[in-house]
Amino acid sequence: MAEAKKVVIITEAVIEEKVIQLLNTHEVKGYTVYRSLTGKGERGLRSGLGGLLNFSENVCIEIIVSDELKALAIMEAVYHKFLADKFAGIAYLEDIRVIRPEKF
Amino acid sequence: MAEAKKVVIITEAVIEEKVIQLLNTHEVKGYTVYRSLTGKGERGLRSGLGGLLNFSENVCIEIIVSDELKALAIMEAVYHKFLADKFAGIAYLEDIRVIRPEKF
Amino acid sequence: MAEAKKVVIITEAVIEEKVIQLLNTHEVKGYTVYRSLTGKGERGLRSGLGGLLNFSENVCIEIIVSDELKALAIMEAVYHKFLADKFAGIAYLEDIRVIRPEKF
Amino acid sequence: MTAEVILQSFFSPPTLFFALGIMAAVIKSDLRVPDEAGATMGLFLLTAIGIRAGVAVNETGIDLQVAIGAIAATLIGCLLALAGYTMLTRLFSIDPANAGSIAGHFGAVSSMTLILSITFLDQIKVTYEPFVAALYPFMDTAALVTAILLARRSLSSKKDGNGPSTKELLIEGLTARTTVLLIGGLVIGFITGPQGMARALPLFDTLFFGVASFFMLDIGLVAGARLAELKKVNKFVLGYALLMPVIHVLVAATIATLIGLSPGGVTIFAIGLAGGASFISAPIVMRTALPQANPSLSLALALVVALPVNVIVGIPLAYHTAVFLAGAL
Amino acid sequence: MTAEVILQSFFSPPTLFFALGIMAAVIKSDLRVPDEAGATMGLFLLTAIGIRAGVAVNETGIDLQVAIGAIAATLIGCLLALAGYTMLTRLFSIDPANAGSIAGHFGAVSSMTLILSITFLDQIKVTYEPFVAALYPFMDTAALVTAILLARRSLSSKKDGNGPSTKELLIEGLTARTTVLLIGGLVIGFITGPQGMARALPLFDTLFFGVASFFMLDIGLVAGARLAELKKVNKFVLGYALLMPVIHVLVAATIATLIGLSPGGVTIFAIGLAGGASFISAPIVMRTALPQANPSLSLALALVVALPVNVIVGIPLAYHTAVFLAGAL
Amino acid sequence: MTAEVILQSFFSPPTLFFALGIMAAVIKSDLRVPDEAGATMGLFLLTAIGIRAGVAVNETGIDLQVAIGAIAATLIGCLLALAGYTMLTRLFSIDPANAGSIAGHFGAVSSMTLILSITFLDQIKVTYEPFVAALYPFMDTAALVTAILLARRSLSSKKDGNGPSTKELLIEGLTARTTVLLIGGLVIGFITGPQGMARALPLFDTLFFGVASFFMLDIGLVAGARLAELKKVNKFVLGYALLMPVIHVLVAATIATLIGLSPGGVTIFAIGLAGGASFISAPIVMRTALPQANPSLSLALALVVALPVNVIVGIPLAYHTAVFLAGAL
Ligand SMILES: Nc1ncnc2c1ncn2[C@@H]1O[C@H](COP(=O)(O)O)[C@@H](O)[C@H]1O
Ligand SMILES: Nc1ncnc2c1ncn2[C@@H]1O[C@H](COP(=O)(O)O)[C@@H](O)[C@H]1O
Ligand SMILES: Nc1ncnc2c1ncn2[C@@H]1O[C@H](COP(=O)(O)O)[C@@H](O)[C@H]1O
Ligand code: NA
């Protein structure tokens, strides 16, 4: 068991792929995506629009990394590229413990 | 980066709107909802009933607040109004770190 | 409010029931399941295959227990029985605080 | 002849699909109908009932009978809920919350039973007053509101003001999706008439029976998964669930015959509206209106006891009662 | 006669279902159409339009008119986006991002309006050149790309290279699901012809009208839930949304008549392609191409203003304009 | 004439929709069929096959041939799995887990290929023994169980007792949703017969071909998204996937002719049951029964290699073989 960090990003479903591309440039070893979330924040209520489009839905992307600095770098990058002024979204960090640290 | 608290509430889908109304009276700045969960607890297995109704499904509502006392107040309020003896559900708290604390 | 541990297991949807059977042998008092996740890890991209089968989907199973040793035992058991070499998946642990500790 | 009609009802595609669903659940097959598909079939069937009724009413015209029917449906809804609640609390000593919840489920309308009573008449080629299906919300809302109010009067928790008020309950009943689709479909069908609707009927009319059959597979799967809950049910309550639909049918058939409905219309009124026990909308209403009640209990009674009994015995029984009363009264 | 056609359009099942959906949302009914059901109906309708067009083209043969139509559709797409953008920025002082987004939504094609213009002609039994629906991607992509490029030219953020390039935009338009299904269906229908497709037509042809009607219930629910957003909309912009479809129809009808389309073909070209404001694909494209724009604004205008106006007034207007121009030009 | 039938098979709506789906995936269109819609179409098609077969058997009656067919199907399932496993391990030195998984996928029945073989015969108007489709679970379960047992015998991990036992495997096969729907539909169709089912046939019969076509779009999208995985596949294994269906067809067609099936029945037996490689149920079974096997490999072979080859070449080939054998034997 070793310490690791979990970065959580909740943002608009339309940019899911772009966020993942950015994660890949940071060479993350894995991530998990939860889809079809709804939520509310500064930029108002975000919730589905019938079956027409996933455009007002949120997704949650979680990335576990062993290295705290890397975690912070990912958060900053996502924050500045997408969340600061363009797309609705938040990013936060949690401390967790994992079994095989070299995996993350 | 600043400390913040994440309150997590897992409860019956039928009261989602009521819980959110309660959150609004606490003037939370945002929340995120995960739908269509299943689970098991004191009050037995809770899982979907075909397409007939969402009445035995769970939802997870996450609220991030910067202020620990506010987080505790929200948990207590939800717990006493809904979970204590009426609806199936649990509530817990996590420590997290966020980028723009004034948002929460 | 008391300390508790949350064990999180993210793995293939096809073994959801088997993991839950294992949890039952550990006499957990409850769990929550999030379905239809997608993700990427050592064993490649895992995401839905049209409506044909849920076989390349992930699920997230969360178990809250008051006792740290029990949490570790669950993680180890799931890890060795399913994740070590057979099925795609990860397991991790978070510290949380709960309202009625005897429930968990 | 009764036996023959019961056989015909039993060996019809909807019943057989229901049985297949139950069996699949019992043998723990991995067969699942996606939730969204089940929900969509349900919406479609309610809309189709409304449309068919509306088109038919457009052809036959409206008269005083519709208003009389609405009043009768409302009164019967109140009456059945009151009778059920009293029986459950007095005779079987059930606590107020569960008594209210069960009486509400059985007083409310089961849209599936309504659908099946219509497919039954369609199949044996018996006509009926087309507006009868549209009396749904009157009986449904009346029964739910009555049952909830009775239970709340006896519950201390009624004072904590947490549940919905009577007005909220009425609004909830009248804006429920079943009401909106049935009445909405009826109005649309009435406005457009057979000509305007002609090109949409291959969907709403021709496919109705097939979709109703396939939908019963889903209902059967859900019912089958709840069979185990029956074991936990108190024997008396089980008896109530077996007998109550029959009483509902007899009472409602008599009144429907007295207000002048044809045997077909009486059948739908008696079993499609009064006899069925709601397992789609009532559970949701009761969950928030009487949260102290055990939701598994009322659901198991409505879905696993009342529905099969109604499908196999109740529908043909209602039809025969209607034919008998038409001669007798 | 115009009034009669407007009435006929208003009292047709699709319009009435749309109204039912809006009403259900307004009275806060719990009626919801599952997302997946709505999406599937949308995919089905687009495929069916393509198939029907393809089978019809197989019967009539292809000629030069198709190529001329494609060029005309592309030019009109650019023109309408340019006109809209200029009007919004110059006359109403809207900022570039929102002006680009709104002009793009209104220049792009609304597949729902396209579907309804076809059901309208089907119902009044007017024929049309079958290939016209397939001009969709030409006008749609041209309008979106033009609007985005105009907005980006005025935005400093165009330099941060974060949004898609012009080439990416073109590719996005041509690979969009609407394009793939319409053109794909057209090609499949064309290859198999009426014989090969015969056994699939009970699905793609006979059910088309019914599904289009039922789908409008879903669209109405979504539109109804957004009615509130109208209050926040600037009055001038509201005027733009009310007037613009009419201008689009007049411009497009004139050009379509000049290139020799029949009144039916002109109707589809003018309202089904040019007059509608996209509320399915444009919002997604604009969200990533011009993220600074307010997505609720353009969506409310397209869905809550333009769609109802088009359904009730626009479609019959386009048809009458087409008939008038056929005589005049 | 063979070429003509191949062309007809290639240019039929199901094949063209499959090609459209693959193309949409290749050009990275945003076209997606919602998972629930795909699943529902699959359930519907299996039920419809069962119902159609049951109604037909009701008309023709049952005889000894059904029992003989079931025995033959079981034996062929075992035989094909054994042959495949031996070939893969001996000739191509594939490890036991992957060899078992691949042999199981190819020995098991592909419900899509079954559906397409039926639509093919429907379209060229060839009749067949209606019960043949219902032999599905016999061949399917026999092949899966045989392949898994062979692989487990060679794997040390078989001792850790983690995977399902032989009995569990048999139960899994017989309670699988494909089995339940096919056999269930067959029994229902048989009980009700043509009269009882008449009102449900607009759904289960008239729409069958259209839904099968549209469903192939979804399958094509899924297959297209997996094309890349082919590059990683060992050349020998690729050859196995290309050749094996042909061998299956020849073996099964011979036996089916010997037990006296008509050319139509032989076609369904040979390609609809034996020739197809399962990509819906087998992957799920294998994932838990032989978790050491690479799931992407077998899926890519079944879906991206065997399915297209079968659709284009396999089905017409099986039909011609059947016609030839009917004359020769
Ligand atoms: N305080 C919060 N707690 C939980 N989730 C939040 C919070 N604020 C924002 N979110 C989520 O982040 C999304 C975008 O937030 P925003 O950019 O503030 O509109 C919202 O739709 C919510 O899903
Ligand atoms: N120990 C636990 N760990 C994780 N989730 C739980 C736990 N206990 C309860 N839950 C969740 O909370 C819901 C309601 O719990 P209960 O009120 O205990 O029946 C369950 O259906 C689960 O989704
Ligand atoms: N570093 C990570 N962060 C978040 N989720 C991960 C990570 N690694 C793996 N996962 C999740 O666990 C699943 C299985 O991982 P693996 O066994 O590494 O292929 C993936 O599909 C992801 O959903
Ligand atoms: Na009732």
Ligand code: NA
């Ligand atoms: Na337009």
Ligand code: NA
């Ligand atoms: Na096979």
